[in-house]
Amino acid sequence: MVVSWSRWKIRRPLWTHLPKTYLPKAIASTVPAFFSVPGKKFFVDLSVELSDAIRACSRHSEVHKIHARLISSGLCSSLFLLNTLLHSYIRCNAIGDARLLFSTICTPNKITHNIMVSGLANYGHLDEAIQVFDQMPARDSVSWNSLMSGYFRHGCFVQTMHVFVSMFSNSIGVLDVFSLAIAMKACGALQFYRLGLQLHGLVEKLHFGRILHINRSLIDMHIKCGFARMAASIFERMENPDLFCWNSMIIGYMRLYGIEHALMVFSNMPKRDTISWNTIISLLLQQGHYWETMSMILDMHTKDFSLSSIAYACGLGACTRISDLAWGKHLHARIVKLEPSIDVFVGTALVDMYAKNGDMDTAKRTFDSLPDRNTTTWTSFIGGFAQNGYVKESAAAFNLMRQKQVWVDEFTLSTVISACYNGVVANIHFGCQMHCFCVKTGNCLLTPVSNALLTMYARCEMLECAESIFHAISSKDVVSWTGMITPKLRLAI
Numbered sequence: 001m002v003v004s005w006s007r008w009k010i011r012r013p014l015w016t017h018l019p020k021t022y023l024p025k026a027i028a029s030t031v032p033a034f035f036s037v038p039g040k041k042f043f044v045d046l047s048v049e050l051s052d053a054i055r056a057c058s059r060h061s062e063v064h065k066i067h068a069r070l071i072s073s074g075l076c077s078s079l080f081l082l083n084t085l086l087h088s089y090i091r092c093n094a095i096g097d098a099r100l101l102f103s104t105i106c107t108p109n110k111i112t113h114n115i116m117v118s119g120l121a122n123y124g125h126l127d128e129a130i131q132v133f134d135q136m137p138a139r140d141s142v143s144w145n146s147l148m149s150g151y152f153r154h155g156c157f158v159q160t161m162h163v164f165v166s167m168f169s170n171s172i173g174v175l176d177v178f179s180l181a182i183a184m185k186a187c188g189a190l191q192f193y194r195l196g197l198q199l200h201g202l203v204e205k206l207h208f209g210r211i212l213h214i215n216r217s218l219i220d221m222h223i224k225c226g227f228a229r230m231a232a233s234i235f236e237r238m239e240n241p242d243l244f245c246w247n248s249m250i251i252g253y254m255r256l257y258g259i260e261h262a263l264m265v266f267s268n269m270p271k272r273d274t275i276s277w278n279t280i281i282s283l284l285l286q287q288g289h290y291w292e293t294m295s296m297i298l299d300m301h302t303k304d305f306s307l308s309s310i311a312y313a314c315g316l317g318a319c320t321r322i323s324d325l326a327w328g329k330h331l332h333a334r335i336v337k338l339e340p341s342i343d344v345f346v347g348t349a350l351v352d353m354y355a356k357n358g359d360m361d362t363a364k365r366t367f368d369s370l371p372d373r374n375t376t377t378w379t380s381f382i383g384g385f386a387q388n389g390y391v392k393e394s395a396a397a398f399n400l401m402r403q404k405q406v407w408v409d410e411f412t413l414s415t416v417i418s419a420c421y422n423g424v425v426a427n428i429h430f431g432c433q434m435h436c437f438c439v440k441t442g443n444c445l446l447t448p449v450s451n452a453l454l455t456m457y458a459r460c461e462m463l464e465c466a467e468s469i470f471h472a473i474s475s476k477d478v479v480s481w482t483g484m485i486t487p488k489l490r491l492a493i
Contacts, residue, residue, distance in 0.1 A: 060092040090119030121150020141174040160186040184217040188224035228252040278310040290318040316349035348377040355384020379412045386419035414452040451479045458487040
């Protein structure tokens with residue numbers, strides 16, 4: 001829908017149709033005297049009092065009522081109060097009313113525009129935010145930061161950097177700590193390390209190096225760009241690093257020195273939160289320390305921290321890898337007993353654990369009971385059938401996944417194709433069908449899918465088909481070469 005910002009097309013505001021009802025009870029004691037006797041107090045004092053009343057509103061309907069009384073009392077010309085109303089509408093997620101109110105303000109100031117840009121950007125109406133931003137006769141750091149923050153919040157990291165560059169080149173003097181912090185976070189997300197180093201140099205030039213907010217962004221950027229040593233040097237010279245910095249450096253020291261140093265950082269933390277525990281538990285699992293992962297989850301519980309979905313998923317992953325189905329069932333029982341629902345991450349880990357331990361009946365019951373499933377959940381379920389030799393069930397699950405219109409990625413296709421490795425004629429027939437599907441959808445150009453098809457044909461001694469796929473792979477990796485070399489060696493022997 002295209003929003004017209006012309007103030008002349010809207011003749012009568014929505015709120016003039018509202019009845020003059022009483023104010024909400026929570027704020028009735030603040031302003032009733034004023035509405036009954038308008039000239040009783042000075043205008044400035046009343047404006048401040050009314051502004052506080054508007055800010056105290058927690059519901060859209062309350063803001064509507066106060067707005068209606070302002071109009072009936074003749075105070076709707078106060079730009080200060082209109083800006084407060086505009087902010088309250090946005091805070092209550094009443095974007096439509098905010099748009100309408102903005103269109104009726106005859107002389108909006110910089111604050112009015114900033115409120116509107118921030119609200120539209122934060123709620124994802126980025127095109128409209130740009131439109132309002134471009135209408136501004138003058139902009140300050142709040143204007144630019146609001147637009148950058150909206151882009152960053154919605155994952156538009158490149159656009160975030162474009163706004164920052166425009167701000168830096170066109171508006172000298174408005175660059176501040178928050179502008180740099182957002183820009184460095186976007187650099188970290190994009191792994192634009194050369195630009196990140198330039199921002200680091202700008203931080204030092206502007207003498208922002210001792211500001212905690214800046215140091216947090218610098219540490220985060222260096223770690224995400226793979227330069228943990230720079231992050232460590234910043235962290236080590238900080239006098240009082242906060243919890244965010246400690247949590248970031250758990251990852252940083254693991255990348256620099258290994259899991260032992262990450263554990264050392266974790267043990268030396270002055271305080272911890274759920275993120276701290278989730279981080280160290282995830283790292284232990286990734287590094288193959290499965291028993292230590294389970295031990296850390298028990299420590300998290302004994303320290304009176306509620307186990308998060310990440311902790312549960314990591315615990316189930318550890319049980320999968322050590323084939324400890326008893327511990328996995330214990331965790332499953334705890335999740336069912338204590339958690340209000342099972343999210344998609346924990347549900348996927350449960351299906352994967354039961355499937356890889358050969359308990360496909362429980363895996364299927366768990367899968368069927370999940371309220372939410374994603375591509376990874378379906379892949380684990382299909383892979384469980386394939387790994388346990390249930391080729392027909394694997395094919396049926398794949399067809400059901402397509403009927404449910406779930407996105408099929410290269411890992412799902414590779415998993416389904418792997419069910420055809422044992423050389424049985426029926427399996428080869430299904431594998432050829434999968435090959436046709438991959439060609440039809442264009443997925444055969446993806447290296448993981450090509451490797452799976454090559455391995456299937458090679459293991460089934462259909463070397464001509466395997467060689468055809470091998471030569472068609474544009475970016476061959478170790479799996480590609482191994483899949484082609486192994487059957488030739490086997491035949492030579």
